[in-house]
Amino acid sequence: MSGKILVAGASGALGLEVVKILHENGHDLRGLVFTGDGAEKVAPYTQDIWQADASKGNLEIKDITKGITTVISALGKSVSLFTDRGNSFLETDFYANSNLLDDALKNGVERFVYVSIKGAEEATEFEIPKVHRMFEDALEASGIDYTIIRPVGFFSGLNDLAIMAKRKLIPIIGDGSAKTNSIHQKDLAEVVVKYLETGPQVIEVGGPMIHTRKEMAEMIKNKIGGKIIEVPEKVAEWGMFLPEMVDEDMSDKLKYFKHITTQDMIGEKNGSITFEEYLRDLDLKELP
Template structure:
């Protein structure tokens, strides 16, 4: 069995790489940058840099001699990691090329990491791009599984960065609930599904918290003041920012949505959010 991990240098991808290496499962990794290659070098023997926008031909035969593809391709949702490319360009286009190549090379299984909200909130660009990819995969004829995590713990690092700046924003009342999952736990769940698994799996962590409860955990760990922002005000702010920079505006609009809506998946994994916070070295945050 040989596995391709696409998007291997991201928060989830690096966990997949580390765990496959530990299990001695043969794999190849793709990343979108030379910086990603450096990050993967200690764990992967075969690393391919691909760029779906500038060099779509990079994807030609990237799945040759591959049995199982895991696509963790995804543009960073962090407000502190800006990019001029849209989520459609960064996520859907790359996955479209990957699915096309997997079909050509008769890959036996394709596991796609989407997101909770891809069905219910696809009018937003971020989940909408995942929905496009899901639809393409479902209609491709490939044997597939779609994983929909409600969110990674690492995706909340923006709130930790803001807490270092003494403010922790909470959109709306803070009563919306979620059970985000540690990316290492999600990687293990995906690896357990390498050969077989459900068509669609909604995945969350072991504990359900309100956004306000999670903000208070961050406050306890780092400090800072909780700042409650009315949903209408936050939405108007995101619209204004979108006029100046669509990428950041789209991130903010979806951030506002998830902060004010329940996002709950099947309770899996083992690491709790408070435990995750205790693993964070604040010096690693900007």
């Protein structure tokens, strides 16, 4: 399969790494970004950049897939407690991707690669995996050739703990015994590009090493400092209700954070970059 590739969410932690790999391999690219800053990040790799809010559909992205052979969507709302782009998870993760899919079907796109999250099929009582699963269902029903990639989590998604460590506290919920093999966004980008032309319908992806949550907290402590605080699960559960009185978005994030950090989240091993290496190269000045 050859042709032009649309990368949605092109300026995000994962999307930008995908763009870099495709550019290095000589692919013709179009990027979808949300902000002017995002456009500046993508500009060295393609001049075909759409700055738009895909959740608004034809108002902003009509025919964005015209001339496109493959869509890669790394489009989604950040789960970080320290960032907020304004739109809800439903708008960003479901409506935006659904609008892209509708446009792709209209314009005869051949393949759609979607980056979802592990747990999308089994944790639908939580808003974040629920909206990912909603789009997975739409993609599966569309008839287009597709691959759904479910990473267990990015290293950059653990930056919240690094930010808290700068404030001298590193909270872990429960005893920290739950295991995960989070993956560096560069390694995950290699997986995404691997399935550019063909691949399984669904794959769960992790990084090269499995650690407990407490082990990862210890690595953050060794890098930054701070005190590890174990928050009992019951205390965390009660705490999840309080933000609903102020901010539903924050509540969704906290509930999901509690869920994923107290469950084993392990995917197929990929890549070579370890969490220790990621922390070694982390520029603390870039964290708030």
